[in-house]
Amino acid sequence: MVTDAGTSPGSHARDPRSDPEAMAALVARAQAGDDKAFEELVNATHVETYTLARRLTGDDDDARDVVQEAYLRAYRSIGRFRGEARFSTWMYRITANCASTQLGRRRRHRHEELAEDLVVVDTRPELDPVAQADASDLRTRVAAALEELPPKLRAVVVLRDVYDLPHEAIAAELGISESAAKVRLHRARRKVKERLFPAREPGERPDGEDH
Amino acid sequence: MRVACDDLTEQLATVASDDGALDRGARRHVDGCLRCQADLVQHRRVLRALRSLRTEVLEPSPGLVTEVLAHIEEGSERHAIRSLLTGRRAAYIGGLAAATAAAGAAGAIVLATRTKGRRLPLAG
Numbered sequence: 075m076v077t078d079a080g081t082s083p084g085s086h087a088r089d090p091r092s093d094p095e096a097m098a099a100l101v102a103r104a105q106a107g108d109d110k111a112f113e114e115l116v117n118a119t120h121v122e123t124y125t126l127a128r129r130l131t132g133d134d135d136d137a138r139d140v141v142q143e144a145y146l147r148a149y150r151s152i153g154r155f156r157g158e159a160r161f162s163t164w165m166y167r168i169t170a171n172c173a174s175t176q177l178g179r180r181r182r183h184r185h186e187e188l189a190e191d192l193v194v195v196d197t198r199p200e201l202d203p204v205a206q207a208d209a210s211d212l213r214t215r216v217a218a219a220l221e222e223l224p225p226k227l228r229a230v231v232v233l234r235d236v237y238d239l240p241h242e243a244i245a246a247e248l249g250i251s252e253s254a255a256k257v258r259l260h261r262a263r264r265k266v267k268e269r270l271f272p273a274r275e276p277g278e279r280p281d282g283e284d285h
Numbered sequence: 286m287r288v289a290c291d292d293l294t295e296q297l298a299t300v301a302s303d304d305g306a307l308d309r310g311a312r313r314h315v316d317g318c319l320r321c322q323a324d325l326v327q328h329r330r331v332l333r334a335l336r337s338l339r340t341e342v343l344e345p346s347p348g349l350v351t352e353v354l355a356h357i358e359e360g361s362e363r364h365a366i367r368s369l370l371t372g373r374r375a376a377y378i379g380g381l382a383a384a385t386a387a388a389g390a391a392g393a394i395v396l397a398t399r400t401k402g403r404r405l406p407l408a409g
Contacts, residue, residue: 116353124345129338138349142356149357209337216334235302235335263298263331271327 090118094160101161104152112152115161116145123165129232130173131180132221140176144169166237170229170247177225212270219269223262230255231262288314290321297321301328 090097097118103111123144127137147168148155155164220228229248233239234255239247245255288310297315300307307315315321 112357113350113354116350120350120353121342121344124349125341125343128343128345134346138345138352141345141349142353145353146357146360149361209334212330212334213337213341216331217338220335220338231335235332236338238336238339260295260298263302263328264294266335267298267327267331270331 090114097161098157101152101155101157105155112149119162119165120145122162123169126166126169126232126237127173129220129236130170130225130229131177132225132228136173136176136180140169140172143172143176147172163239166233166239167243167247170233170239170244174229174248177229215270216266219266222269223265227258227262227265230258231266234259235263290314290318290324293321294324297325298328301325302332 088096090100097115100111100115100118104115120141124137124141127140127144128134131137131140144165148165155161220232223231226248230244233244233247234241241252241255241259245252248255250258293307293311293314296307296311315325
């Protein structure tokens with residue numbers, strides 16, 4: 075099921091999902107050893123973490139395993155979180171690392187499975203119905219194209235273009251060089267584009283001209 | 286140098302993502318090439334669609350938080366047991382090392398004493 079992040083149920087003024095101070099306070103309590111605070115952090119961030127894990131792995135079971143492992147690592151290393159980045163960004167990096175490990179493990183045991191189509195609903199009122207339908211359609215197709223990518227390519231394009239992580243962080247969490255991350259990103263983008271806008275026959279031009 | 290559409294494939298993808306810019310020759314080519322312009326528009330549409338995914342969340346089926354907390358508890362218990370075992374192992378190895386050192390020292394003293402005893406008559 076897909077929903078818009080801005081319309082998550084249960085939002086209120088002191089919700090750590092929308093209040094950075096509330097989030098920082100929770101993190102500080104968790105760092106001081108308050109397990110209840112860490113539980114609240116999990117409650118507040120697990121949907122986002124799951125979303126990233128699901129996008130990286132393309133599989134619900136794998137995503138759940140990744141989320142569990144990511145929070146265990148976060149629990150063990152929360153004392154080292156210095157608050158320079160947002161807690162969610164820190165979790166993205168841990169999740170990316172866990173997903174990379176999980177996919178490496180899975181690759182040895184089973185074939186890639188194509189996930190079911192995602193139903194995307196865009197509820198933002200500022201979009202007119204036609205643009206909304208068009209954007210929604212393109213997003214659905216992009217999400218499907220992402221799921222068809224090989225996991226190594228999917229990981230870089232999701233982390234860079236969807237979650238806006240820097241190349242350096244992506245390379246570090248996936249255990250590859252920065253240049254390898256950039257090469258994979260180019261290949262991934264090209265594949266997604268080819269999937270959405272299939273290449274024309276040789277010699278065929280949009281304007282009917284040859285260059 | 287004449288720029289061909291195929292030479293720009295990589296560059297257009299990079300430009301669309303704001304990671305770079307076209308050089309003058311490439312820009313001139315794109316300005317007059319509908320194919321490359323269409324390519325650039327497609328790259329930008331893909332990128333916009335990718336970025337728009339950021340605002341969406343995929344709802345997990347119920348029970349994930351419970352699974353996470355159980356995994357943390359289990360992991361913490363395993364960790365504690367491992368720490369305990371590591372601590373015991375360290376104590377055992379430390380004790381063994383201390384005993385070996387003590388035995389070595391005692392042996393050295395005995396040897397030194399015997400050597401000293403044998404040398405005394407010669408010295409007299």
